[in-house]
Amino acid sequence: MTYKFKARLSSEWALEKPSGAVLPLSEVIRLLAAVDATGHIAGACKACGVSYRHGWGLLRNAEKEFEAPLLETSRRQGTKLTAFGQHLIWANRRVDARLMPTLESMASELQEELERLYPESQPRLRLHASHGFAVEGLMQLANGLDMLPLELRYRTAIEALASLDRGECDLAGFQVPVGEFEAPILQRYNEWLDPDRHRLIHLAVRNTGMFVQAGNPKNITSVADLVKPDVRFVNRQIGSSTRSLVGLMLKQLNIDTTRVQGFDSSEFTHMAIAAHIASGMADAGIGVETAAWRCGLWFIPLAKERYFFAVHRDTLNAPQMQRLLDLMKGEQYREYVAQLVGYDASCLGSVQTLEEAFGAAFTKSLPSARREFMIKP
Missing domain, CATH: 3.40.190.290 (D-Maltodextrin-Binding Protein; domain 2)
Structure with missing residues (x-):
């Protein structure tokens, strides 16, 4: 059979406020990890494929919601994550590491079920x-x-x-x-x-x-x-x-x-x-x-x-x-x-x-x- 597709499952977490409003965190986490890797916001936005204005707005809004700073900026050292920001990205990495085996196994099962729908599958x-x-x-x-x-x-x-x-x-x-x-x-x-x-x-x-x-x-x-x-x-x-x-x-x-x-x-x-x-x-x-x-x-x-x-x-x-x-x-x-x-x-x-x-x-x-x-x- 021709390999038509690959099933994928991924984890994504969000914060729900008492009002019921949901704050998605995936893009914020990706930006924080990119800032940690590049040392500045501009490079992080480029790495994540978003405009500087959009990325900066996301991070500032996240700081407002958390009521805690996520970034520290200085002329000599560029931009780095605060301890709060570091804990956020490590929490995400820990969740990904825990869930990855389960999600990959489930994706493989889903792939198998979908391929059985094709009569020519082997x-x-x-x-x-x-x-x-x-x-x-x-x-x-x-x-x-x-x-x-x-x-x-x-x-x-x-x-x-x-x-x-x-x-x-x-x-x-x-x-x-x-x-x-x-x-x-x-x-x-x-x-x-x-x-x-x-x-x-x-x-x-x-x-x-x-x-x-x-x-x-x-x-x-x-x-x-x-x-x-x-x-x-x-x-x-x-x-x-x-x-x-x-x-x-x-x-x-x-x-x-x-x-x-x-x-x-x-x-x-x-x-x-x-x-x-x-x-x-x-x-x-x-x-x-x-x-x-x-x-x-x-x-x-x-x-x-x-x-x-x-x-x-x-x-x-x-x-x-x-x-x-x-x-x-x-x-x-x-x-x-x-x-x-x-x-x-x-x-x-x-x-x-x-x-x-x-x-x-x-x-x-x-x-x-x-x-x-x-x-x-």
Whole structure:
């Protein structure tokens, strides 16, 4: 089928006054972010494609409604945002980061429903994966080319692998840390990974670590510092592999999670964690280096993680899967992943068995009955 359209959903927030009048904020937020980036109102208006008069009027009206200044202007330093203005744009970024996985998944579902209305429509590859920058880039590239697009559902790694096991998706994304925490994380997955039925497509190796505010005002240097009484931590959602990794690191140090202020909090993406900290709502969180860099945070490396797509062995030779593999191995996508801060694309697109990927660590993570079956001559 010809790719006729792409469904999109986006978040937009507004303020409703007691009178019932509604103040839309999307354009105001875009202008504030542009002022923050350019350092002056004229450049912000040009970047947003509005006249100076219109942009200035919007910002002044917003200041009137909020009863608070949004901008500070000086001859030497140009225009910058007030603390109030900064909080507004970080609140918007945090909302976007939280909602993005849900909106993208819903848009993908809507796209699928609409395409079913066309008699010539063909099945698409279904990808279930936790949010990641390499996955995000693959979706954008695949759906922007003349190929059958990917249908995306954001899921935790276990949810994705369980979906693959039930036949509800064609690719399941999951990550595994390199080193001492590899085996215990693999134990979380082994119920859904079968060395006979499944193969792995290697996506990337990425740096995972602690995000702290620029300058590291709380002097946080390791996971052990999360128990400091003045440190507020923001965690990933229940069921996520990152949350499990944090738990393993704390357990290794004999630290009860109840001693960590904020351990029971939940954010669904790396960018949401970073935005949470950049906006001053937390002091530390854990995620991939790319998110810390994009939000101007300091990054403390903790582990390297390999990210894979698990697939059924029998689907590897399907034309749709081969087109996706060709795309992943192509120069355009390789360059995209290589420019992500903290990502290594050297093994991108390679297909491996579970034993080739994990060796003894995978065998060790299996239940004893399955392990004995595998090692029989």
